[in-house]
Amino acid sequence: MASRAQIQTVKADFLDPSLYDDPGFSGLPRLSRGTVLAALSRAFDLAEGRRPGHAQRVAYVGVFLASELGLEPQRIEEVFFGCLLHDAGMAAAATVPRLDANRGGKMIAGGARVTDMLDQVPSGAWNEVVEAIARHCDEGSRIVRKMGFGEAVVNAVAGHHDCWDGSGSPKAQPGERAPLISRIVSIADRVESLIDAESSPLVIRRRGPALVREMAGHEIDPELAEKMADIAGRDEFWLGLYDNDLASALMSLNYGGIMAREELFDFIAVLSDVVDVRNGREYGRGRRVADLARRVALACDMTERRADLVKVAALLQDIGTLGVPVHYLSKPDILSVDEMSTVQMHPVYARDILSEIPGLGATAWWVGCHHERIDGKGYPGMLEGAEVPAEAQVIGMCEAFDALTSDRPYRRAMTHSDAIEVMRGLAGTRFDPYLFTRFEDIVSPTEA
Numbered sequence: 001m002a003s004r005a006q007i008q009t010v011k012a013d014f015l016d017p018s019l020y021d022d023p024g025f026s027g028l029p030r031l032s033r034g035t036v037l038a039a040l041s042r043a044f045d046l047a048e049g050r051r052p053g054h055a056q057r058v059a060y061v062g063v064f065l066a067s068e069l070g071l072e073p074q075r076i077e078e079v080f081f082g083c084l085l086h087d088a089g090m091a092a093a094a095t096v097p098r099l100d101a102n103r104g105g106k107m108i109a110g111g112a113r114v115t116d117m118l119d120q121v122p123s124g125a126w127n128e129v130v131e132a133i134a135r136h137c138d139e140g141s142r143i144v145r146k147m148g149f150g151e152a153v154v155n156a157v158a159g160h161h162d163c164w165d166g167s168g169s170p171k172a173q174p175g176e177r178a179p180l181i182s183r184i185v186s187i188a189d190r191v192e193s194l195i196d197a198e199s200s201p202l203v204i205r206r207r208g209p210a211l212v213r214e215m216a217g218h219e220i221d222p223e224l225a226e227k228m229a230d231i232a233g234r235d236e237f238w239l240g241l242y243d244n245d246l247a248s249a250l251m252s253l254n255y256g257g258i259m260a261r262e263e264l265f266d267f268i269a270v271l272s273d274v275v276d277v278r279n280g281r282e283y284g285r286g287r288r289v290a291d292l293a294r295r296v297a298l299a300c301d302m303t304e305r306r307a308d309l310v311k312v313a314a315l316l317q318d319i320g321t322l323g324v325p326v327h328y329l330s331k332p333d334i335l336s337v338d339e340m341s342t343v344q345m346h347p348v349y350a351r352d353i354l355s356e357i358p359g360l361g362a363t364a365w366w367v368g369c370h371h372e373r374i375d376g377k378g379y380p381g382m383l384e385g386a387e388v389p390a391e392a393q394v395i396g397m398c399e400a401f402d403a404l405t406s407d408r409p410y411r412r413a414m415t416h417s418d419a420i421e422v423m424r425g426l427a428g429t430r431f432d433p434y435l436f437t438r439f440e441d442i443v444s445p446t447e448a
Contacts, residue, residue, distance in 0.1 A: 027305030028312070029359025031264060033256025034077075037084045038247055039356035040271060040316075046323035046349060047090040047278075051196060056247055059083035062188035063253075064237060065228055075181065077255045081149055082156030082185040089140030089157070091274050091322055093132070133161050134169050146270045156185040163219045176221075187212075187220045187228055201242060208232040247356055261308065265315070272315045279321055280330045282406060290314035292442070293398040299438045300390060313354075313363045314395045317370050320349030344379040347371055366391040370399065373430040393431055397423065397439045400430075420444060 041055035048054070062083035066076045141158035159172065159182040166174030178186075194211050198204035204211075209229040216225035231237050243249065259267060272286030293314040297307035321329060324346050328339045335343065351368030354360050369392035372378035374385050404419035414422070420440060427436040 027303075028261060028264065028308050029357075030258050031357065031359070032251075032254040032258050033267065034080065034084075034253055035251040036259075036264075036267065036357060037081065037256075038250045039353055040268075040319070041084045042353045042356070043271070043319045043322050043349075044085075044087045044091055046320070046353075047093065048087055050087075053247070054192065054196065055084050055087060056250055057196075057241060058086060058185075058188045058192045059250055060241055060246060061191050061228075062184050064231060064240070065188060065224070066184055068227060068231060069184075069224075075152075078150070078152040078156070078181050079184050079188075080250075080253070080255050081144075081153045082160070082181055083188050085140065085144050085147075085149075085153065085157050086160045086185055086189055087136070087140065088143045088274075089136035089138065091271070092139040092143065092278050093136055134171075137161055137169060143270065143274055146273075147267060152179065152181045155179050156182045158182075160185045160189055162186060164216075164221050165218045167218075183221045183224060187215075187224050190215060190220065191228060191232070195241070201238070205238055251356075251358070265311065268312065268315050271319065275318050275321060279318070279326060285402060285406070286315055286318065289317075289395075289398045289402050292402070293395050296394050296398060296439050296442050297391065299442050300394060300435055302391075306391075309360075309363050310366070310391050310394060312360065313366045313370075313391065314398065316354060316363075317350060317367050317395055317399065318346065319353060320346035320351075320367075323349045344371070348380050362391075365389065366395060368392075370395045372396075374432055375429045378430070388432075390432070390435060393435050394439070397431055397436065400426075401439075401443060416443070 038056060038059070041059075042052055045052055045054045059080055062079045063076060066079040071079070137158050137160065141154045144154050144157050156179070159169070159178060162168040162172035162178055162182070163186075164175060164178075164183075166172050172178075191208075191212060195204050195208070198207075209232045212220075212225055212229040212232055216222040220228075240246070240249075269287050269290075272290070273283060276285045277283055290311045294307045294311040297310040298304070302310065324343055328335060328343055331339070347368045347370060351364045354364035354367055357364075366389050369381070369383060369389055372381060372383040372388040372392060374388050374393075376382050376384035378388070400423060401419055404414045404422060405416055407413045420443060423431070423436065424440070427433045431439075
């Protein structure tokens, strides 16, 4: 019997471009910060090993609770972003301590009663877990600040593991000393973890209110717990939580305002930087590849608006690697079949995440194809010839050039002229010869 991880040789329809045809294909769509983050938050779920949609469900719980409390719109918006970004620090973590779990067992995820989890920590490993919690909260708050969010959101991310009684992290503020937004994000994360840990929706629907009340007074604010328990007793809440269109509903809120062109580039570039650092790459590598990809796209006779989409795709091409262990990506030896199979899933992860963003369906398709080759030996779909989008090839060429001219664990960086010579040998097999000629026209005079 073949290994479950055996590398699949699938037909081109594995990546069906018809799924990604958009009326806004010709240029950047008008997108809000909330819309973009509602989709990209799934990358944080990948990094943590959570079921897809964890951050979205936390946002749903948090916004529902904040609305029931009668908070003003700006405060509800802060809750929304705090919930979506609460685990942003996981994207920067090279390793994540895991605990065996049923109910709320992933310590980093927040979750059930802290007392339920203490016995799951291996002897001598408690300090590692506590440090990991503090580190991912601190890293997350730094990422959120770089993305331009205010201190209310920053503090909510920094303190989402803090408990009402002052436990949880070394910097925890007990009781009402903790900001209200932080307390709401904290309870939303815990409630979603309780729900996710129970396989039967009917069971958690019945037990949910009591489980929330159990946390009152030590883990969560007693008044918020009572309000959340009341919410958890309503069918309206559960129908919304399990709605297949939950992601679209969150995006439709359009929180954070519509971003201008440069604002969108800067916003997603922060996530590109996080991925680079997490994967042991040079800081700013994604920005560098994206800028080059846009120039090459223009040299390939693409319009300015099309080239902007190529830049977006290049910035987010490796967001799927958050679902791949870091040591696979930096391993100096040949990867095993299992490891290679895992690595080769990263374009699929990225494609699926980006395809949720309205107007970026074509961009998702290019990202999903940026490791394809025109000779049919690429991945994940083994596309051939014209099946491989020109935009994906542009991104692949720019990424390959940057990789060749950067240090790696197994070799020193090549000179630009040597890298061009290596890539010239791939024209006609990995890359379309015409596209490579245009790439070389851009790179040779200015980069060599």
